[in-house]
Structures are given as structure tokens and as C-alpha cells.
Amino acid sequence: MPMPAHETMSSDGGKCCAVLELAVRNHPGVMTHICGLFARRAYNVEGIACMPTGDGSSSRAWLMVNEDERLDQVVKQVEKLHDVIEVRRHEGGHPVFGGLEPYFRS
Amino acid sequence: MFRMTGAEVLIRLLERQGIQTIPGIPGGANLPLYDALSRSPVIRHVLARHEQGAGFMAQGMARVTGKPQVFFATSGPGATNTLTALADAKLDSVPVICITGQVPRSMIGTDAFQEVDIYGMSIPATKHNFLVRSVEELLTVIPEAFRIAASGRPGPVLVDVPKDVQCAEVAFASWPEPGLPATPRDMPAGDLIRAAEMINSSKRPMLYLGGGVIQAGAAGAARAFAEKGGIPTVMTLMGLGAIPSDHPLSLGMLGMHAAPCANLALEECDLLIAAGVRFDDRATGKVEQFCPGAKVVHMDIDPAELGKIRPAQQALVGDVGQALQGLLPLVEDRPNQEWLDRVQALKQEQPMRLGDAKEVRSAYGLIFEAARLAGPEAVVATDVGQHQMRTAQAYPFRTPRRWLTSGGLGTMGFGLPAAIGASMARPDLPVICFSGDGSLLMNIQEMATAVEQHANVKIVLMNNNALGLVRQQQELFYEGNLFASSYGCCVDFVRIAEGFGMRAVNLDTSADPAAEMARAFDHPGPCLIHATVDAAQNVYPIVPPGAANKEMLKGEEYADACA
């Protein structure tokens, strides 16, 4: 189904409204800390993209998540993770996942 | 230039952090650490009998001192045995650092002997964790672990150290600075002013103090604040000791097993000043009906607690002590007499009723007698169950950091090892451990450690040969269908204690139980004080799970008084 560049479907067919942009320390285990935090709250992460930045000591992670009333609390918990340096919240999506969309056509 | 092994570096870093006692158990994967520890001139190792016991000993030390404490375990089963103590520390915000041995790096991921992914397993049970990947990393990871454990909202940290990292040599020019807690950021003055305005314009304020007040060392500030504003005060299970139980403004604990007056006063308040609390369901009851007419001022160092359960009209993010001290000059010295009179009337009409407390051998009687004998300085630890709730209800708390109980996780088996830890950190203080037979059996092996360490711990065992609190819930909420909540076999705890080499007295067979108990307390060192209590006697009041706090059930003690 064709979609505008920065709108993507979620697993339950709704629009994914929020994209979180995380600056994180780059080492094995960071993604487990982040994804585990969502999983323990039964909060689905719809999409993930992560790449090292600069000299490789940190990474930028992009998470696509449904926007529901629990998001504020989850974001606060993510901000508490020691390996997470900064969280930016993009309401209503972000083109980063639109750019990936060609790689996810079945 | 310094040159030494990873194990030596690690022990030296712990010495530089001021660590004096490390409980733990050795095994293949942490033997290099133990070898280095044996040569430490300052750190004493305490050999626990179970790694969970070691973890609770470290917690006991951390809870009374407020400083991060360390415990050791080997890889595999040693490491998995630490998880309950870590999860417990996470929920009660206790700074402990668990250092586990791990199989050598080259064998990680091969299902090597005693290999488990304790890094992965401990993520949700810790504030943060590390798998040390090189010997050089120890120089940053160890101070960082201490900084994380003690900064902001304290919590447990796990550091997993592969055996070859412990054995590898490292050369370095200078020691890193010890890891210290970060300074909390300043409270915005505007927030304080707005909070003070809400307080000054309220007619029926209540102060609600939690474990965060104890952690922040803010008990004195909380008391000064309550006294200046003339504000009636309740405490959570974790906040007990913040102000003395017999303080005229204190209504004791709130929530599931509170005195009726505490929950009823909260019902009527128009402003709830919440300090270092997380609106736990055992404290609030049905949260939609908690303090229904109140606005909320909420102060906490953890931003994620603000608005998590109950939105606050004014949030104060930061150190609770700073917040209370900042509010002190701003609150008017004009207590609302009408409200104080109303609360006083509630206290008279709806007090805590403790039944046959004058009888030494009753549950409440044992608590009062032990409190009298141990004196006002005593440290009080409990296990989990009816005996715990009764101690919380009745013990005359006077001082912060003297009350050790597993609040968030409610872990049976916490009491004895935590009491031993407290006694190791404060050998100058008497320590009481109130326990139930079910709980005591969960870490009873630490009796051996108590004897070996000559820990001055008096275990007051209220033996009902049952899982009392479970039995109570079945009686009240499962139509009396008592199932799997009593024991078929009667354990002879006195002989068991004696088998561990511990003194033991049995109040059941004593002609003068008060004198017998006094003798037990007079004698230094560990002692079991055994008393049989009635399994059919429930703890009242009790708010049924899921009900509002005003819907508390009261036993026959309250029959005459309640409308």
C-alpha cells in the first residue's frame, strides 16, 4: 500500500504517531536495555533503526512507537537509562522510516 | 606507574571507596578476586551461606549507613542466587553493588561450565549493570558503579567480571577518583514559591512521607516543615522513622494496615504534600479514590515518579531535603486549628487498637517488650507477613535508617541477613529481627553467619506454624478456603538455632517470659527468642486488595468503637 514518506502502519493497523530519536552509548547491551524496557511494559516498538555516529563511541537509535497515554511514562523511564544520553520526541512521525520503506516491501 | 592484576585493581578500588566489609561466597569464576581480597589490609570478608543472604547483608549495611555496599558471588548459580536481593534493592532504592565472577571472555556464549548471562538477567533487576570487557575498563567501571548506585534515586548495580579480566595485568599512571553521588540540581525557586502558596492557602493539608525522605537524609527537614506548618503527617512503610511515631502530628502509617484515623484523615484533606513517595498501591488503596478532594504537591528526585500514578498540581523535581528546606521559610507559621482539632478527634475516636498488647507473649506484646529492652537506638529488621505489618503498626519508631523492611518486593527471607548486615555496619547498636516461621525458614542458614560474626541480633520469632498473612487473605477474601497456608510439620526452631551454635530461649515454656526475654537481650551476640502465636489472629485493620482505603475491614478489636 503506498504511503506518504513519513507515515507508516503499526501492527494494529493504526498510524504510528511518534518517533523517538535517542543518542546512546555504543556497546553490546544498549539495545537490550532499551528494548527490554518497552517489552516489560508490553509496549510494542514498531520499528527500529540504529547506527554509530562520529567516532563510534555513541550511536543514534530511532524507535517508531504508537502514541498512547503511556508514552510519557515510558519516555521518562528511557531517559533514566544510564546508556541513554538524550531522547528527542518527534510527534507525528519522522522521515527516517519513510526512507527505509523501500526495503520493507514484501 | 602501577602494575597489577585486574583482581588487585578491583579490590584496591573498593578500598578507595571506603568499603570495609564484603559478604559473599567464592567459586571458580571469582577466585582471583578472593585471592586478592585475602591480602586486603582493610576489607573484611564475611562468608555468607547463600548468595541471597550475602545480598541482603549488603542491603542491611547500605540501609543503615546510606552508603553503597558491595557483595560478591561467583558465576552461574552464584550469580542467579543474587537476583532476588537485587530486585529487592531496586524496588526499595537501596545502593548495593553486586560483583559477580564470569567465565573467561573466550568462553562467553559457549555454555561453559557455570556460565549464565547474568548481565542480561539482571537488567530489569538493577538500576544499571556492566559486563567488564577489558582489564582497563575496571578503572572506570568501578567508580562509575558507585556513582550510579548512590546518585539521584539510589539503586543496585551489577558488575560482571570475566575471570581472565581478573587475572590480566594492567599498567596505569594514577588511580581514578572514587565514585561519589552526583550533586542534585537546584530546585527552581518559582516551583517552591508556587508550592508554598498552595500550602499556605490550604485548609486541610496532610504530609505524606516515604522512603525517599529517609534516603535523602531529610527526616529532620520533614519534621521541621510539619511542625512549622502544623501539618498532620502519615508515613509509608518505607518512610517509618521519618518522624517519631509518638510525635503529636504523626498518624503513623497509611494504607492497607494503617490506623483508621490515618486513612480517614487523608479522605478529608484538601492538599496532599507528598515527599519521596511513589503512590504505591499498598499505600493508596484504590488510587481513583485516594484523597479524593485533594490537590497534590509532589516532591521526588526521580522525574519518572511525578505524574506516574497521580498527577500533581505542583511537582518539585529534585532532592527532597532541599525541597523541604526551601519550603520551610515560605510556609506560614499559622497552623489551622480547626483541622488539627478534627485530626485530633479522629485520632481519639479511631486509633490503632492492638488488642492484648499487655500480654508479653502476644504478637503486639512481643513487639513492645522487645522495643523496651532494645532501647531507643535499636535497629529493627523484619521479614514479610503479619509480623511485619504488626511491627510497622506498633513499633515506637524514633530515628530514620533504623527500620529495615522489604517494602516494594515484600521478600520473605529478608530479615535475618539484613539484620546481620546492619549489625556488621553498626556493631554499636542492638538489632532486633522480627520474623515469622515461614520467612525465617527462607534464609535460616544465615544463623551460622550470625554466630560466626557474633552479630548482636535478637531474632524474635512469632511462630504460628503457618504462612499467616496468606492464611488471613484466604480467610477474608477466599471464603475461608485455607489451602497451602499452614505447615504439617512443626519445626523445632529452638533446637535448630542451637544446632547452629546460637543461643535460644523458648517463651512458650517460660514461667516468666518477660524476665526470660530480658536475659536474652542482656547477653551480647545472636539469640533466637521463640514464641508461639495464634494463627487465627488476623492483622486489622486491612483494606481489601483493590478497595479504597476508607473501606478498611476492622476486626473485633474495633467492634465497640465503629459506627
Ligand SMILES: Cc1ncc(C[n+]2csc(CCOP(=O)(O)OP(=O)(O)O)c2C)c(N)n1
Ligand atoms: C519469597 C516470598 N514467597 C512468597 C511470598 C508470599 N507471602 C507473603 S506473606 C507470606 C506468609 C509469611 O509467613 P510467615 O513468615 O510465617 O509470617 P506470618 O504472616 O505468619 O507472620 C507469604 C507466603 C513472599 N512475600 N515472599
